[in-house]
Amino acid sequence: MKNSAFSLIEVVIALGIFAFCIVGIVGLLPIAANSAKSVSQETNANNIAESIAGMWQVASNNSTITSANNFPITNLVIQTTPLRTNYFNEFGQATDSNSAALRMEYEVTSNNYFSVNMTFYWPANAPTNSPTLNKRTFNYIFDK
8 A cells, every 4th residue: 555645845845835825925024014104194185185175265364274183284374485384193183293194295385365385294203305205296276
């Protein structure tokens, strides 16, 4: 009667292929985590921009817009100064620059309408020439 079994060489080759696959999968985990974090930050930027744009739409001229935790977002006024900056945490709440996940720079200009340009950057404290800096820009026009 013949016994059927795996030889030692077959087991070693199978373990080698398995280890190669596991190393490849583990190597992709940081890339997947960074992508998920970036998508989350972009979603936060979109939600914040839509929320602020909604507040600006219903605000009267020269009124102060504040977030839910009473951080001032902006005055809806014509700007001649450089961009203004606000910071937000990973939950989309306005915060200081030390605990920020997103940085928003914005400007408001006016002709016969208000034009609001918001640019979000993440990570918030990365220099503007950093290769890891992500950016998303939103432009809104309001009749006032």
